[in-house]
Amino acid sequence: MPEITTVREHLGWSYANLACAHSALGAGSKKYGRINYIIRSRLYKGLISKTMSMGSTFDDEKIKYQYPKSCCYCGSRDKLHMDHLIPRIKGGEDNADNLVWACRSCNSSKGGRDVLRWLEAKERRPSILLLRRYIKLVFRYCEENGLLNMLLKEVVNQDLPFDIMALPYKIDDLENAQLWVLPND
Numbered sequence: 001m002p003e004i005t006t007v008r009e010h011l012g013w014s015y016a017n018l019a020c021a022h023s024a025l026g027a028g029s030k031k032y033g034r035i036n037y038i039i040r041s042r043l044y045k046g047l048i049s050k051t052m053s054m055g056s057t058f059d060d061e062k063i064k065y066q067y068p069k070s071c072c073y074c075g076s077r078d079k080l081h082m083d084h085l086i087p088r089i090k091g092g093e094d095n096a097d098n099l100v101w102a103c104r105s106c107n108s109s110k111g112g113r114d115v116l117r118w119l120e121a122k123e124r125r126p127s128i129l130l131l132r133r134y135i136k137l138v139f140r141y142c143e144e145n146g147l148l149n150m151l152l153k154e155v156v157n158q159d160l161p162f163d164i165m166a167l168p169y170k171i172d173d174l175e176n177a178q179l180w181v182l183p184n185d
């Protein structure tokens, strides 16, 4: 694992690990192979040197139409609402990038809480594609607020609309990882 000191490194490493998991799962594999680690290391280097970027949320938007409409947290199709991934009350944007489908139960249970901490408390894990969208939103916020080159330890204590330390690095349990939460009925 590289030495992580800045916000850019933290987000880059989280995103590179996600791409690593995505490449394995996308190929139908439940175990990491050499190619997945190569993807991770190239992407991380690219993100740090700014020769690569996380890209827009265009691909993430398409997911809303590729998969059947259901709660992105639990798969329920019951009384779906648009949920702000980064809560509105904390300053999350009111635009399509920050909006996902959530059932009424998840929507009200999550409320204004940090989405990753909320899932953790429910012993649930976010899907890979939901995390991808989320990291992009966090990255964009940090970019717009000049936080990317700051030391991570200086930023953790700031009042951010998300818990930056909740972002995972390596996703170990590929067996139970999901690309996307499918309808549960």
Ligand SMILES: [Zn+2]
Pocket (backbone or CB within 6 Å): 071, 072, 073, 074, 075, 076, 102, 103, 104, 105, 106, 107
């Ligand atoms: Zn739900």
